[in-house]
Each structure stands twice: as structure tokens, then as C-alpha cells.
Amino acid sequence: MSRPFSDHPDNANNPDRINKEDDLETDVDTTTAGKQAGARVSHNRSSVFVSRASDTGKPTLFNDEHGNLKFVNLICRRPVLIFFIAFSLCIASTLILRRVVKENPITEDTNQYNVRDIRSIAYDTLRLAKEEVKDTYDIHLENKRRLQDSEDDARLQEDFGDITLWIYDAKTDDGVFTKEGIPKIRAAEATILKQENYPEYCVLKYEALNQTTGEEYNFTTPECDKPLSAMNIYYASEWDSDLADEIINEFKSEPLNIMRFNALSLCVEFNFFCDRLPDIFNDEDKEWVTDMSTKMNFMIGKWDGMGELNPNIEQVTEFMAYMKELTTKQFSVNYFLDSNFNLTNQVTMYSRSIFYWGQLLNGTTNEEDSETKLKKFILENLLETWTGLTDKKNNEEVQIYYFMGALIFDIIQMILIGDGLKALGSFVFVFFYLRYMLGSWFLTAVGMFEIVMSLPLAWLSFSYIFQIKYFSALNVLCIFIVMAIGADDIFVFMDSYKQSAGMGADVLNSFETRMSWVYRRSGSAMLLTSITTCGAFLCTLFTPLAGTRSFGIFAAFVILFDYLLVMTLFCTSVVIYHDRFENKSCCYCKFWVKSTPTATETAMKRYSDGEVLKMDPISKFFKEKLGPFMLRGRNRIGVGVVLITWIILAAIYAAKLEPTTSAEQFLNESHPLQIGVSILTDEFPKTQEDRTTSIHLVWGLNEINRDGVNQLLDPEYVGKASYSSDFIFDEQCQSAILDVCSQLQTDENFEEFILRRDGVRSIDCFVEQLGAFNVDPSATCADVRIGDWTNADWEVSPDNLAASMDGFVSKSACGPDSATVKNYYEGSMGWDGKSMRYAGLSIESKSLDPRGVLSEDRTRVIYDKFIQLAKELDQKMESACKTKTTMTDLDQKFVFMNNQRIYRTTAISGSMIGVLVAFIVLFVSTRKLHLSLFATLCILSVLVGVIGSATMLGWTLGTIEAILISILAGFSVDYVIHLAHAYNHAEGEPDERILAAYGEMGVSVFSGMLTSVVASIPLFFCTLTFFAKFGTFLCLTIVLSWIFANFGFMCLLATFKVSMDRKWL
Structure with a gap:
């Protein structure tokens, strides 16, 4: 050393x-070879x-x-x-x-994909077209936009600015909705509801829908929008226990009634698919569904959270269990119940709630100021209380977690600072170790x-x-x-x-x-x-x-x-x-x-x-202890057996490395933020209240033009949007798109792929709303759903399209929020103010969401289903709309699916190429085939050992693991090359060269190994998963590289004793 x-x-x-x-x-080896080698080295040291x-x-x-x-x-x-x-x-x-x-110099990874892959081509084809159409439309209507955005027309806190998401994890087997647990949840939510200034920050409702007449009415004074919480049910202002028992018994006494209700409810409540009802149902069945729906709507209408805790908790929970089974009612309870909750298991181990914060706040003129004001309010009035609620010792019934967009950046920043300080420990160690050594x-x-x-x-x-x-x-x-x-x-x-x-x-x-x-x-x-x-x-x-x-x-x-x-x-x-x-x-x-x-x-x-x-003690150890040890045949046999056994074991485990089948974790699994994310991802079904990914089917676009694209030199430029000159949004095309929408509403093959809203598959089909508007400009969303407009001449001719679109785009869309038609349908309606550049429909995925990351296999099932649909539609739509189908999402779920495949397939190949490079460099520099071959075998052994060790640790092949494996060769070559170089430049017979190589490079290699290993240890404790895994990966690679260089490589040299006089080139 x-x-x-x-x-x-x-x-x-x-x-x-x-x-x-x-x-x-x-202390030199007592064997004859050792004595002779030691004598020759000490006799002519300068040579x-x-x-x-x-x-x-x-x-x-x-x-x-x-x-x-x-x-x-x-x-x-x-x-x-x-x-x-x-x-x-x-x-x-x-x-x-x-x-x-x-x-910030770091490039956002929004364009991190293979630009030649069909998934990225479809993604950019629609994304760039959408952005270009939006820009063209904004320019076309610039004056109108200014007028619409005028502050005089703005209403305070009408829009959603942020949310606080509460997650509840039961600490007992009785679940979260118990007599002891519910008050704990209520107390947590009361920190917001009872805060005296909460009305100045909540989302305000200026209108409401009369559930009896279906008409909107204005509040005299705007009210805070109710949170989405199960506490609204358990603390309902009115609960009719007798009526609840009646409803429950209707379904409990005759289980087929659930099937009967689900079969008829869409027709009875929304006038959907009435022509497709089986003949076994009659008017009496419809009247029964109408009566049951009215009774349940009455119960649901009282879920406002304004009363006291219902003493009959078991009845409330059972009522929710039956609501969950009903297609048109389940939306009112699904969000609060975990995936395992059902009629036979009326215990939910997890629940969640959402509180809505509004913008623009009073005294602010833009979103940024509004967000700053809200964040200040949270930090000054609520954060300390929330932190206490999430403490594990807060109560013995429910563990509470919370998320809020305004606080995420601060939390991540604290994590980065903490991990940065841990990483700083690596620098401190390297500094003082250098000081000791130098x-x-x-x-x-x-x-x-x-x-x-x-x-x-x-x-x-x-x-x-x-x-x-x-x-x-x-x-x-x-x-x-x-x-x-x-x-x-x-x-x-x-x-x-x-x-x-x-x-x-x-x-x-x-x-x-x-x-x-x-x-x-x-x-x-x-x-x-x-x-x-x-x-x-x-x-x-x-x-x-x-x-x-x-x-x-x-x-x-x-x-x-x-x-x-x-x-x-x-x-x-x-x-x-x-x-x-x-x-x-x-x-x-x-x-x-x-x-x-x-x-x-x-x-x-x-x-x-x-x-x-x-000689210093460590150099002396390598030259006079380890070197002679490796020169003894029986010692080499023992070392060889151990290393070969390890390689075989590691190879077996390396072969078991499988692609990840679950969402990849961003933080340490014990961090509250990661626990909450994992619960949301793994324990709840996708509901209509969750933000979901839309899958778009559009017509009118050609594949994006990728000419001149070089992401390394210009990461922002990924090509130019291309529109089909043959596309015509005429009556035939409109009718064909409507047929696709209707097909997807009823096709049983898509039941597991499409989210339901209010019991109906969530398919955003702007042609439906356009048709209803063309028949009656005052048509409501209820009119659109009922569909009587299809009996009239609803299609818009190309000559009248511009006039119709001027009034249509400013209407409120029939969606879950209050967005206009233009904004809500921008992914499937390419109206630029003068012409329809593309048209299609959007489907809300039942599994994909913008924030979550599914495994490659799960995403591929969804992709394959919709790409097959797109190919089938091409036969029909190409004749109607004159273009092929573009199928993609705009959250890069399908793009990332392909990235996962790239990481998986290039991880090993990248390392192998690195090994090949090492072999070529070694052979060119030494011109000794056996040195190059032995060193390469050691590098390969390190690669197998690291991958096998990762599998032993329970890792699967996710994005992080694939990236680390792909750069494995870059870490594992140094030590064996140092020893190979020293051996090559030494003089004498192989035994002398081995002793000389140990004497010269043993200390340097050991010091480098020790520095790297100890420096990697602080990374083990990082909260960010990437740094923690990188530290483990670095430590494994360095240790195995050192072992195989000092024992594997030198053992091969000592065993085969290939003459250095042999010429290979």
C-alpha cells in the first residue's frame, strides 16, 4: 500500500x-520457485x-x-x-x-426515447400536431382570448389550484372504518375544515345542479367544494336506517337483483343501450330499477359530512359494499375502498380522501402568486399539525400520510439535501484517506x-x-x-x-x-x-x-x-x-x-x-505473502474451486433475473412519501376520481417528419408535424368516428381496459357533442347521452363546419371538469380556427395514469389491445376519413414501455460490448493473447457476479438496474488491467512477473478498492432509490473486481505460465 x-x-x-x-x-515463499524468484527480484531490483x-x-x-x-x-x-x-x-x-x-442544466427526460420507434413516432405525431394546432388557434383568436381572460370576468377560487391527498393505513385487522379509527380520520380532516381561514383558500362553488330538476342554480354566497372523503358518508347530515336496510335486503335476499339492476340501470337512468336489453326484462323490472335508484340517490344526496358520527357503522359499511357492486352507483364509494373490499370482505385496510384548494386567491393576479400564497398559508397554519398526525405514535388505529403538490418540491429538496450530505461523507473519507496515504x-x-x-x-x-x-x-x-x-x-x-x-x-x-x-x-x-x-x-x-x-x-x-x-x-x-x-x-x-x-x-x-x-507493510504482504501463496499449486486449486463455485452460483441467479412486474420506487421503501405512493399504486382500483391516462385514436395525420433530428445536439427538436392532405372531416368521416365510439361502449373485449364514469365507459367523443349541438345548439350533456339527436341529420357538412365550430368550441364540454370544448377535446379535435386538421376520440385507461409506472408486461397488454384495434379500424376508417389510424397516449406510457424493453435488452449487450472493448485495448497494448483473454474472463466473471448478487438481493430488472448493468464494464476493468500491465512490463519467468506485479501494483489496486468501497457506503443510506442502488452496485462491482483481479487473474497466470516470449502479432 x-x-x-x-x-x-x-x-x-x-x-x-x-x-x-x-x-x-x-518471509518470502519457502518453495524453491519462491526462493529463486525472491532472490532474483531482490538481486536485480532496478531491472x-x-x-x-x-x-x-x-x-x-x-x-x-x-x-x-x-x-x-x-x-x-x-x-x-x-x-x-x-x-x-x-x-x-x-x-x-x-x-x-x-x-438548470439537466435536460428534462420528456424526449428520452428512441426517435425511430413506432411508439415515439405516434406520440410525437399527435403531440406536435396538437401543439401546432393550439398555437394556430390562439393566434387566430388572440383578441377574443384577451377578452375572455380579462380579470373583470374572473371569479375568485373557482378553479382547482392544488389538492391535499390523505391516505389512511389500518394498524389493526379490523380496517380503517372502525368505531375507534373513524374519529381519528375525522380529526385529521378537521384540521382543514375547521381552520378559520379555510374558506379563503378552498375551491368555491358558484353554481350547483338541482338533483330533482336537473337545472343549475347559483349560490347566494359561494360555498367551499366538499372534500372527497368517506367521512361525508359516516357523518352524513341524515341517515335513514330503515331505508338503508330495505335497500340492502333487496340485494341480499335475492343476489340476482344485483345483476338485474346492472343490466337495466344504464337504460333506465341514462337512456343508454335500451335497444339492446334482453327480452327477459319487462316494464316491471324497469320500474323496480327506477324505484331502487331513486331511493339510493336520496341516501347519497345526504352524504355531506355535516352530521354526527353514525352509530351504526356496520350498516354504513355494508351499504357501501352493495353500492360498490352496482354499475351506476359504485362511483360514489369506489374511491374510498381498497381493492380487496367486497361483499364477502367488508373490511378496507386502506382509504383516502381529497381536499381541493382554489385559485386565483384573493389579492393575486396569476397562478404563481396564488400558489405562493397558498403555500405560505399551509406552512404557517397546517404543516406542523399535519406532521404530528403522521407520526407513527399519533394513535394505535390508523397510520396517516398526506401529499400536497405545493409541498412536494420542499420535501424532495430536503431529501436531496440529506442525500447530498451523505454523499459528502464519501468525499470526506476520500480526502482523509488520501491524506493518510500521501x-x-x-x-x-x-x-x-x-x-x-x-x-x-x-x-x-x-x-x-x-x-x-x-x-x-x-x-x-x-x-x-x-x-x-x-x-x-x-x-x-x-x-x-x-x-x-x-x-x-x-x-x-x-x-x-x-x-x-x-x-x-x-x-x-x-x-x-x-x-x-x-x-x-x-x-x-x-x-x-x-x-x-x-x-x-x-x-x-x-x-x-x-x-x-x-x-x-x-x-x-x-x-x-x-x-x-x-x-x-x-x-x-x-x-x-x-x-x-x-x-x-x-x-x-x-x-x-x-x-x-x-517496503511498506501492505506492499510487503502482497509481494511476500500473497504472491508466494498464489504460486503454490494446492493454494491455487483452493482459490479456483471457490471462485468457480461462486461463478456457477452467480450465473444461476443471474439467469433468474427477471424484468420488474411492479411500479418502480423513486424513494426508499420506508420513506412516508414512498409508502403513500405504493399504497395508491398497489392497493386501490382505478376510479373516475383518479387522474388517468387517455389513449387517443385520431385520423388526419401523417407520421412525423424526423429529418434533421439529433437529440444530443438539440434535445428540443424532435421533428415537424405532418398533416394528411387527403383528410376530409365530412359527413362520412363523422359518422364513422361515431360508430367507433359506439362500438367501444359495448364491446365486451374492452371492459378491462376502459374506465367507467357514472357507470358508463369513459370515451370522450367530441363528434357526439358536435352532432347534438348541430341539431340543437342549446343541447345539454344529458341530451348528448340520451342520443335522440342521432335520429336527425346531425352531421356537419364541410361547408358549414367553420360556422358551427365557432359556437361549438366555446361551449362547456361534457366531461368531469368545466373546461371548454376546445380545451377538453384538444387531444382528439384538431380545430385550428379555420379547418379540422385531425379528428378522433379519447379513451380513459382503467390502468394507466400519468404519475404511475407499470411494468413493461402490464403496459404491453394494453398497448397490444389498442394497436390491434387501430389496425382493425384502418380497414374501415381509411375509406371514410382517407387516412390511417394514429394510436397513442400523450403521457408517454407506451413510449416508456419501449424504453423499458431497451433498458432490458441493451443492459447485458452494452456490458458485453464494454468487455469486448477491454479485450481489444488489452490485446493491442500488450500483444499477448493469453493476458487479454485471462483479463477478459475476469471482467466477465465480475459482470456475472454483480448481476447474480443483485438477484440474490431481490432486485428485478427495472430501469435503474438496467442502466447500472449497462455501464458495468466501465467500473470493472481497472484493477485487472493494472495487474496485467504490470505483469507485461515485468522481467523474468511467470513466477517472477507475478511477484513483481503484486509488489508494484498490489498496493495501488488495494488503495483504490478500499477508497471506492468505503466511499460507496454512505450511498447505501440515501433516501433516493437510485443513489442507494448505485452505492450497492458500485460496492459490489469494486469488491468483485478486486477479488477476481488479485485471485482469479493471477491464479490463471500462475497456473498456465504462458511464455511472454511468444509472439501473437
Whole structure:
């Protein structure tokens, strides 16, 4: 191991550090081969690893007449000048970078996909067309928009600004809705409802719908919109127990009544599909459904949360269980009940509620000011109370969690700060370990400086010289990568410098000669590992994902600049250290005065006196203990058995690695935010109150034009929208689209794919509302649903389309919110103010939502179903609308599904390409097939070992795991290449070379391993899953790389003893 310079043998104040030749030979292997090898190494120490300059007398472009490197000569003559030039360039580059980077540099991953894939093509085809149509429409109606947006017409708190989402997790087997648990939930929600200033921040309702007449009426005074909570039911202002029993008994006494109600309710309540009713039902059945629906509507109408707790909790829960079974009533209770709640299991272990916050708030003029005011109110009045409610010791019945958009950024920021401090622990350890190993505060400071400076120099070159504008969030990982690799390079350089003190007169006859030897020897070793590591990272260029490619290129730049800084800035600091600090105590008053004699002169004198450089304990262990141990045949058999057994075991587990089948976690599973997200994702069915992903089927578009797209150089430009010149939105096309809407409402094959709202499949078909409007401009949404307008001439002719659309687009859409037709249907209605550029329909998915991430397999089932539908519709719609079907979502669910496939398929292939690169670099540099082959086998073993270990830890192949595996080769090549390089440049027989390689590189490799492993440990405890898994992955890779390099690679060399004289090229 490299040791503190206070222990360095060149220190003349400590003669105990000088040993004679016979001391060096102690503890060497007692075998004949070991004795002979040890004797030869100690007898001719200066001949081992010498890549020294030769005195040729003929200067070259890089060497002087003595064979010394001209650049090294310059450094030795002007170290301070060159140091400050390099130092100033680093500082200047950082200042330039700080000046040019004016905002968040990380590229949003909204365009992180394969631009040639059919999913991304369909996505951008509709997305860009939608944006372009919206821009055209806004320009066309600019004056009208200004008038509509006038503050005079605005009503305070009418729009939704934010929500507070409460999640309740039962602590007992009785569920959350118990006599003890319900009051706890009520108390939590009362912190909002009873807050005296709540009316100034809630969503205000200015109108309401009369449930009897169906007409809207205005409130005299706007009222706060009721929260969506089961407490509205348990604390209903009125509860008719007798009527509840009657309704329950109707279904309990005759279970077929549930089927009868569901079969008839859509017709009776909404006049839907009456012509499709089976003949077995008669008018009496319809009257029964009407009567039951009226009674249930009466009960539901009293669910306002304004009363006291209903003492008959069991009856309320049972009533909810029956409501959940009814197609047109389940929407009133589904949101509060978990997926396992049903008639036979009337216990819900989880529940949830939503409180709505309004905007614009009084005194604010825009959304940003309104959000700021709301956030201030929450922080000052509610946050502390909420934090207390979520404490695990708050009560023994219900664990409470909450989310709010206004607070998410602060929570994530706190998590990032906490994880950043943990990551800072890695830097602190590396700093003090460098200080211990180097024995100099000066060298340690410069070493850490050059490691850190690799990042801004790489950034400046990457983004502003080479103009690569896609800056991936993965690039943050390069901080830890360069910390591990940079420290390893410093150890290699310093160990070469220390070992040069014992290389004899050929190396020590001048300081320039000594530093040329150090520069060549360490530089060639680091160059080989840097090229291999850069090549491994550049293998990410084979992936079609711009974010991963960006990371690979940036990581390669970081490794390159780290190498350049070690060979310039750090090399210069070593010269300064040699000239001014090495033979002085740390408190020496004249520390800047040049040392006399210099450390090189001292080393030369010791060599002349016959003194031999004392090895530090760890170097001695590797050379005199581990080396001879590996030379014994029986020891190698034991090592081989252990390693082969491990490889077989790891390979078995690696083969079991499967793609993830659940949503991937963003935070540590124990973090309250992640617990809440997991509950929402895994424990509740999708309901109409949840935000869902819409799947769009549109006609009128050609595939997007991708000419000139290069995401690395211009991540924002992904192509141009393209419209079909053949598309005509005429009567035939309108009728065909309506037929598709009707087909999807009744096709049983889509029951598991389409969300229901109010008992009806949620299909947003603007043609329905347009047809009703064309027949009667005053038609209501109820009229649209009943469908009598289809009996008239409802289609709009192309000649009258512009006139009809002018009035139609400003009407309120028949959707769950108060958006206009233009805004609500913008994903399926491409009206730009003059013409219909595209038209179609949107389907709310029963499983997909914008925030959740499903596994690839689950998403693919949905995708395959709708892509099959699109292909079937092409046969019909191509003749009606003159274009093929474009099927996509606008939340990138299908795009990400393909990304998951890319991560899965390129993870292993990317690593294999990295291994191949390592083999090629090794073979070209050593021209020894057996060295290259043995090293490659060790790298492959590391790859298998890491993947197998990940499976043993319970990991599945998700996005994070795939990214880490794809860069595996970049981490696993350094140690085996260092030993291979040392073995290649050693002299003698294989046994001598093995001892020499251990003696030269064992300490450097061990120091690099220890630094990386300990530095990765703080990452284990990060809250962000990515950093926690990266820390585990880094630790596994480094440890296995070190084991297979020191035991696997050296065992192969010692066993096969291939002659180095054999020529392979």
C-alpha cells in the first residue's frame, strides 16, 4: 500500500526505515520457485518494471538527448509556473462555466426515447400536431382570448389550484372504518375544515345542479367544494336506517337483483343501450330499477359530512359494499375502498380522501402568486399539525400520510439535501484517506482539486465546445465515478514515484530522469485503464436513448480530463513537493525554501551506500505473502474451486433475473412519501376520481417528419408535424368516428381496459357533442347521452363546419371538469380556427395514469389491445376519413414501455460490448493473447457476479438496474488491467512477473478498492432509490473486481505460465 510520506524511506531523520538486502528477503515463499524468484527480484531490483529513458544521444520530438521526456524536463525546471498555469486554467474554466450556465442544466427526460420507434413516432405525431394546432388557434383568436381572460370576468377560487391527498393505513385487522379509527380520520380532516381561514383558500362553488330538476342554480354566497372523503358518508347530515336496510335486503335476499339492476340501470337512468336489453326484462323490472335508484340517490344526496358520527357503522359499511357492486352507483364509494373490499370482505385496510384548494386567491393576479400564497398559508397554519398526525405514535388505529403538490418540491429538496450530505461523507473519507496515504496536506489538496476539476472541464468541453446540449440527470453519477477512478490514478502515480527511489543509478542520476521514469511507468498504466474505461462508457452510444448516450459521453470526458490533470497538475505538484516539502516536517518555518539535499539526491546516496528501499507493510504482504501463496499449486486449486463455485452460483441467479412486474420506487421503501405512493399504486382500483391516462385514436395525420433530428445536439427538436392532405372531416368521416365510439361502449373485449364514469365507459367523443349541438345548439350533456339527436341529420357538412365550430368550441364540454370544448377535446379535435386538421376520440385507461409506472408486461397488454384495434379500424376508417389510424397516449406510457424493453435488452449487450472493448485495448497494448483473454474472463466473471448478487438481493430488472448493468464494464476493468500491465512490463519467468506485479501494483489496486468501497457506503443510506442502488452496485462491482483481479487473474497466470516470449502479432 502507498504509505504516509512520514514513513517514507527517503526521510533521512529516520534511519530505522533503511533495511539491508537480507531484511528484504525475509518471509518470502519457502518453495524453491519462491526462493529463486525472491532472490532474483531482490538481486536485480532496478531491472524490474523499468520503462526508463535510455541515453541514446539522439533527441526526438518528445525525448531529449538523454532519453528524458521534454515535457517532464519543463515541469522539473518550471514547476511553480506550470502549476499555476494549470491551476488558473481550471479556475478560469469553472468561472466561464458558471457564467454561461444560467439555469438548470439537466435536460428534462420528456424526449428520452428512441426517435425511430413506432411508439415515439405516434406520440410525437399527435403531440406536435396538437401543439401546432393550439398555437394556430390562439393566434387566430388572440383578441377574443384577451377578452375572455380579462380579470373583470374572473371569479375568485373557482378553479382547482392544488389538492391535499390523505391516505389512511389500518394498524389493526379490523380496517380503517372502525368505531375507534373513524374519529381519528375525522380529526385529521378537521384540521382543514375547521381552520378559520379555510374558506379563503378552498375551491368555491358558484353554481350547483338541482338533483330533482336537473337545472343549475347559483349560490347566494359561494360555498367551499366538499372534500372527497368517506367521512361525508359516516357523518352524513341524515341517515335513514330503515331505508338503508330495505335497500340492502333487496340485494341480499335475492343476489340476482344485483345483476338485474346492472343490466337495466344504464337504460333506465341514462337512456343508454335500451335497444339492446334482453327480452327477459319487462316494464316491471324497469320500474323496480327506477324505484331502487331513486331511493339510493336520496341516501347519497345526504352524504355531506355535516352530521354526527353514525352509530351504526356496520350498516354504513355494508351499504357501501352493495353500492360498490352496482354499475351506476359504485362511483360514489369506489374511491374510498381498497381493492380487496367486497361483499364477502367488508373490511378496507386502506382509504383516502381529497381536499381541493382554489385559485386565483384573493389579492393575486396569476397562478404563481396564488400558489405562493397558498403555500405560505399551509406552512404557517397546517404543516406542523399535519406532521404530528403522521407520526407513527399519533394513535394505535390508523397510520396517516398526506401529499400536497405545493409541498412536494420542499420535501424532495430536503431529501436531496440529506442525500447530498451523505454523499459528502464519501468525499470526506476520500480526502482523509488520501491524506493518510500521501502524507502531505499539499498533495492531498491538489489531488482532491484535480478530481473535482475534472467535472467542470468535462462539462465545458461536453456542452460548449462539442455543443452536446442533452445533459442527462445520470451525469450526476460521474461525481462518484471520478472520485473512485481519480483516487486510483493518484495512488498509481504516487506509488510509482515512491518506488522510483529504489530503482538505482539509471533512474536516480537526475531528477528529470527519475520523473521521466515515473511519468512513463504510471502514465502508461493509467492511459491503458483510462482508454478501456472511456471505451466501456462510450459503448452506451449503441443505445438509442439520448439520455444514456449523453451519460456515456460525459463520463468518458470526465475520465479523460481526470487523466490529463493527473499527468499535468498533480505531476507538477509532486515536483513541487519533491523540491520544497518532502524532507521537511509539517511545521517547518521555511517550508517554501528548496530542500538541500533533495529527496532524489538522498535516494541516490542510499543506493550508492548499498541501502535498499524498505517496503511498506501492505506492499510487503502482497509481494511476500500473497504472491508466494498464489504460486503454490494446492493454494491455487483452493482459490479456483471457490471462485468457480461462486461463478456457477452467480450465473444461476443471474439467469433468474427477471424484468420488474411492479411500479418502480423513486424513494426508499420506508420513506412516508414512498409508502403513500405504493399504497395508491398497489392497493386501490382505478376510479373516475383518479387522474388517468387517455389513449387517443385520431385520423388526419401523417407520421412525423424526423429529418434533421439529433437529440444530443438539440434535445428540443424532435421533428415537424405532418398533416394528411387527403383528410376530409365530412359527413362520412363523422359518422364513422361515431360508430367507433359506439362500438367501444359495448364491446365486451374492452371492459378491462376502459374506465367507467357514472357507470358508463369513459370515451370522450367530441363528434357526439358536435352532432347534438348541430341539431340543437342549446343541447345539454344529458341530451348528448340520451342520443335522440342521432335520429336527425346531425352531421356537419364541410361547408358549414367553420360556422358551427365557432359556437361549438366555446361551449362547456361534457366531461368531469368545466373546461371548454376546445380545451377538453384538444387531444382528439384538431380545430385550428379555420379547418379540422385531425379528428378522433379519447379513451380513459382503467390502468394507466400519468404519475404511475407499470411494468413493461402490464403496459404491453394494453398497448397490444389498442394497436390491434387501430389496425382493425384502418380497414374501415381509411375509406371514410382517407387516412390511417394514429394510436397513442400523450403521457408517454407506451413510449416508456419501449424504453423499458431497451433498458432490458441493451443492459447485458452494452456490458458485453464494454468487455469486448477491454479485450481489444488489452490485446493491442500488450500483444499477448493469453493476458487479454485471462483479463477478459475476469471482467466477465465480475459482470456475472454483480448481476447474480443483485438477484440474490431481490432486485428485478427495472430501469435503474438496467442502466447500472449497462455501464458495468466501465467500473470493472481497472484493477485487472493494472495487474496485467504490470505483469507485461515485468522481467523474468511467470513466477517472477507475478511477484513483481503484486509488489508494484498490489498496493495501488488495494488503495483504490478500499477508497471506492468505503466511499460507496454512505450511498447505501440515501433516501433516493437510485443513489442507494448505485452505492450497492458500485460496492459490489469494486469488491468483485478486486477479488477476481488479485485471485482469479493471477491464479490463471500462475497456473498456465504462458511464455511472454511468444509472439501473437
